[in-house]
């Protein structure tokens with residue numbers, strides 16, 4: 001990649017400044033071993049939530065709440081973020097982050113549990129936006145659940161990995177991501193794009 005391209009990517013990553021609350025949640029996520037999305041991905045999440053007027057958002061992988069704060073920053077004032085994480089300590093950090101940012105408690109549903117045990121209990125077609133940032137080896141199952149949960153015209157976002165584009169990478173997680181990418185790209189029900197932001201961000205709209 002040319003140095004100009006690297007500089008352009010780097011500039012895009014820093015183009016939108018995170019709030020102090022996002023910064024705090026990002027640092028807490030690092031401490032807890034739940035790395036938050038970077039500024040570039042966060043800004044895209046916020047922009048997508050705003051562009052789609054997403055009132056019902058499902059997030060898989062709360063972490064310490066940084067991505068949730070980006071999403072809430074773009075959602076309408078009556079929008080509700082449902083977010084799932086299996087670690088109670090991460091959830092506590094996220095709840096603290098939402099409270100510190102002045103988010104009304106009725107705007108967030110922080111659900112404890114394994115995503116694949118919680119998601120089947122959620123209503124079909126009830127979500128405008130589904131954001132996936134958890135266990136990459138479970139992405140095929142998250143995709144099946146997200147396809148069911150999204151309304152027509154709803155948007156799916158999956159955080160990606162920069163190893164996926166490297167032919168030398170053949171670990172299980174990377175192979176799973178490749179399979180998920182192909183399956184969404186070949187799926188009649190989705191219009192998809194892989195955005196070169198962060199480690200990649202797969203964005204797909206359900207037709």
Ligand SMILES: C[S@@+](CC[C@H](N)C(=O)[O-])C[C@H]1O[C@@H](n2cnc3c(N)ncnc32)[C@H](O)[C@@H]1O
Pocket residue numbers: 029034035036037060061062063064065066067068084085086087090113114115116133134135138
């Ligand atoms: C990369 S961190 C999420 C960071 C968060 N999205 C952010 O940007 O602030 C991944 C999170 O997924 C959670 N997680 C991993 N596997 C999970 C599973 N099977 N079900 C629910 N949560 C899971 C982890 O506990 C961790 O908090």
